[in-house]
Amino acid sequence: MTTKLAIYGGTPVRNRPLPLPFPGASVYGEEEKRAALDVIGRQSPFRYYGADVAGKTKQFEIAFSERIGCGYALGVTSGTAALVVALKSLGIGPGDKVIVPANTFIATANAVVMAGAVPVFADIDDSLNINPNEIGRLAEADPSVKAVIAVPILGNPCEMDKVMEQAAKHKLKVIEDVAQSCGSRYKGMHSGAFGDMACFSLQMNKIITTGDGGIVVTNQAELYERAVRYHDQGFFRDKELFEGMAVADVPFAGQNFRMSEINGAIALEQLKKLDGIIAAMRAIKRRIKDGIRGVQGIAFRKINDEEGDAGNALVMMLPDAQIASRFHDVLNAEGITASVLYEGRPVYMHEHVMQRRTADRDGFPFNFFTDFPSYKVGMCPDAEQLLPRCIAISLSPVFQESDADDVIKGILKAAEGLLSEGDQGQVHH
């Protein structure tokens, strides 16, 4: 039997698209609808006052802090806002540098700049997350480095014991940017429960979503107070809820990053579904991995804690960038939607990062340093080498086993076809 690859005109493995890569949104249902309508019915979409405020945002914060295992959680408007709030709560600003992993979404680096500090980039390892050894190297090279942001990428927890050890050694603050990995765990503890502060996103393609939204968590009362004030024009409106809490009670200028009651109500319903979403994605991921294990030329990224993987993406590593790019094209032609992770580029390759271009005058905040070294290609060689080799398939809780089986078929067909490219894609059985 001969199977021609779809890219050469053969029949694709799949004609219908795979389920969309929106885990939380794909399980929206009556619960979210009722929750949003209840807020509208009360004519009270603002968390702090209104005709009949249900307190949904507060309830969500309490439920989320309990779930993650942190003392305090604060709903905000986005994951990016959460990062800015965390940085400002920790007192990071002009004159400070913050370690950002080379592999992350641009928001992590942008937020550092929005806080008035500048990013320095850490290389990654085979997990595609920060290489903890980089923390010491960067901190020792520069006393302006004050904090590190650890980013568990696509469900894969960071090695937080090593990150925390390195950070403690060099007296750095730790922020976890858990935007992509809500519900992931490392050694039994939730991502987000390790650092001084952690940030989550509720944006559309996240594991739970309100369309847009974010959460900041911390165990430290004084950081929580600063976060609340920063996100609400310097106010701390419901401090009476925190009896016995050591409150500094000193207002300062802040922003408006408040979460609305409609978002809070939907977030509360999504949180109830988090375990189910993760269990379903993990089962699908396991099925696909088992189905393609041992295929020559396909490796998987290292998962730092298999038990704690949120399961929202399957990431395959191909032998080199050229094969990966070809594999990507072949898979997509078979109807298996796959992407090259971040177009194969570390985050510092974004033009505005390389050029240190900001919206501010005179290159602020980079102009705070007279001797700021240029960012350059080659800064993080492992990221530059690994990322173009990585192909990701996004999973969601509504994948059926038949969808997983199509993914397996597509990957096996692509792998076999690619190995016989000289054959014009004819796969011989």
Ligand SMILES: Cc1ncc(COP(=O)(O)O)c(C=O)c1O
């Ligand atoms: C790692 C990471 N950090 C931060 C963000 C920003 O979150 P948001 O889009 O909610 O601002 C995202 C995703 O969008 C992300 O993937």
